[in-house]
Amino acid sequence: MSRRPPRGEYIETDTGNKVARKATLVGTQNIMLGGKTVIMPDVMIRGDLIRTIQPSSQSTGGAPPSTTAVSIGRYCFLSRGCCLRPPGRLYKGVFTYMTLRIGDHVFVGPGSVVQAASIGSHVHIGAKVSVGELAIIKDYVRILDGTVVPPNMVIPSFSIVAGQPARLIGEVPEGGHEAFELRNLYKTVGNNPQPAPS
């Protein structure tokens, strides 16, 4: 640590996103960040896996085809070494990728792979979790470390799931909603991180 890097470890955007320089973002034009999102080093986001077939209703409407591969809300936290990958499936006989939508205050633990169709808000995904293709995770869900969420699984709100395959093991208590807030965690990383309040 003799030489301090001239540039910060993170790129901080106007909307408050903190993206590590060492993160691998493929197809950045297809990745939407809502703001105040932290992307730690060694994170991979596969923005290149865009939808190849547009839904017929949308293409006839004349609107520009949506090429968003990954859409992330505010105050999300992507830990070191996790991977976001849009899910793929057969649509009318042809293979296509679908948009991976993530809400606000979503924590993705280190080493996790997420291929969900949608993740709600206030979701905590632990370390080394695999979220299978086209899984749907609703709000206020806690996925414990090492869980394998099978493809197509739907996890309703206020669930705590664990195991391989994922199984409901508990419910998020009424008093546990605030624990999903990631505002304080957001402040602890970046180029001039603040210590976590005690």
Next chain:
Amino acid sequence: MAPPTNKAVAAPRWSHTPTTPLLLWLGVSLPLVAWDTGYMLMRPHTMPGGSLHWPLWVPYALYGEVDHLYGFKQWHLKNSFAAAQSLMNLVESLMYLGYLALWYSYGKPAAPGGRKAVGGRVGAIAALLGFSAAVMTVSKTVLYYSSTIARPSDANSPTSTEPDEDDRTFDPRAPRSNFSLYPLEYLLYCEDCHQIRCPRCVTEEIVTYYCPNCLFEVPSSNLKSEGNRCFQCPICIGPLAVTSVETKPDPGLLAAPDSASPHSGPYALTCSYCNWSSTEVGIKFEKPNSIHAQLAKLRNGGETRLTAKEQKERRKDPSYRPQAAAQGELGEAEALDLETQFANLKLLYQKQLADPNAADNGLAALGDLGFSSPTSLSRIMSIYTGGSLQDKKPKSRVGAMREALEANEGLQLADLDESAAIAQLQDEGLDGTASTSQLADQPPNIGEVHLHGSDRFISELRPIPYLLRTKRSKRCPVCRHIISKPEAKVQTTRFRIRLVAGSYIPSIAIRPLSLSSGSSASGAAVPGALLEPLKPTHFLLTFKNPIFETIKVTLGAPAKTPGRFASKVTVLCPDFEIDANTDVWDEALKEGGERDRERERRRRKGEEGSGGGSNNNHNQLEVGKIWERGRNWVSIVVEVVPASLTVEHGEGPLREDEDVLEIPMFVRVEWEAETGGEDVGTAPSKDKEAREKRELAYWCVLGLGRIRQ
């Protein structure tokens, strides 16, 4: 009251002679009892070191070590049980002596050279006296032994009163503590009772039922009538999806024109996690929807079966019954499904209950015992049903219940022939059998045959319908007020009412504290590190005040943690105040965060610590002073000396989680609140701002970590 011995008085030639064993027993026991009673009643003089100890009661020095009731241990506990027993001994002995004296002085030899016999009135008194004393001896001995048996293993005295549960230090290791400890998030708070409510002490009401897979809200009227829409894999409990069997093998071949039309042909349930398919157990569906109804008609293997409803209808149909009886062979009992068997049995018993003169006593031998008579049955039933059964029916009923003898009465012979299962096991091996967890997940198979030896193979497993989930509201059991109520809609996560304890009682955060004054090594301060035994460690407890009033917190912790390995605990500042929580916006709008921080820094280091604060050996730690304070939080220091986990010889090995260091802490919170609206009417306030003093006290347990072994 006339004791039975009085009868003897009337007998003319009656006389009484003590037998030789009795005299021998009294000769041995009376001196012994006198010795023992003398020791007990003349304590402490007879105890070791006392003036009377030597020489008569020297052996008691040793015995007192073994039996604590005799030793100093219970003497210091002021246990009077043994002394009271000795007092009874004294009375007994005196009665025995009186008996002997009466016999000796009034008795005359019945025969020359024979033993003295005492008769008449004196003899009766002597016998009564002796008998009463013997009864006392027996009852006292029984009492003594039973109190020893009932005594807890660690030599607590049998009569020492246990302190009331509220006064006792909370023991986090006690088996019952598991049921009373919850993380703060799980606790609710009743605003009307001003009490914390835990998940065990609230009453729940179901607001909404919904399927966890498709999030479909099931109306409560349809819960039983309509089957679940979604299914789980019987092998891995993953979600099952309906797929077309035809299109599955080669998706590449499926061209666009074909896909435009809806998939046709049979459908199957497939698991995308373990690739199980319902075709493996021979279940295919004709339609992709209403899977539950189709599944109810299908056996594993594809053959159709009657649904439970059809079975019921068939049961009602009288034309079916003789037909079935004709079809079924006599030797082989026809296989009844569970519901039919139950209905048949019920019919049989009800018929017998209604018919008092049932002639045939199938179990006549038991009839005398009253087990199988309808009267006793209805009597037993009336115990549980509040007597309504008994009242309706006439009471004069005799005769026995007959058991089922035929299939249409509900007799079902057990199929003990397991050769098919053995052959299948040889064929498929252990891989073909289902695990216990898979069997436990299986739904009850309504409308299926009796379960003798079935459901042991994977090929017999059926798709599991998803258990519905619920949204529940919670009520305070005392005042019946709702303390938590979610929105009824499945998709919303909002709550109409959500009174969580975290917004009423202070939260406690624990952080290891490494004192910079010490060596530079901060190994102990790493969270999750093992605690070094016998090395003083400091922890920073941060109390955060969630309410908008200044609260006064008083802490109480035992100096030694309960359990086999007692760690020493010192709360350096057990009494402090926390400033009120303020609105986040107030704080943000208060310009000059710098100045605020300055003020905060000044206020830190406990200017308003209560005590003079005799300096501890550390330069920064001061007794009676808070460590740090902020807007609505206060940090205090707790010093812990973890116990050494060396197991002494003769004690049991270290039990599970016995190395976890947990501190029970009694927290008492006091604050002044504005009086509620209903209180104003009862007590006319002197001024508008009538303040009410509130307090809340509870035990909590702080887990500090594991001690190095």
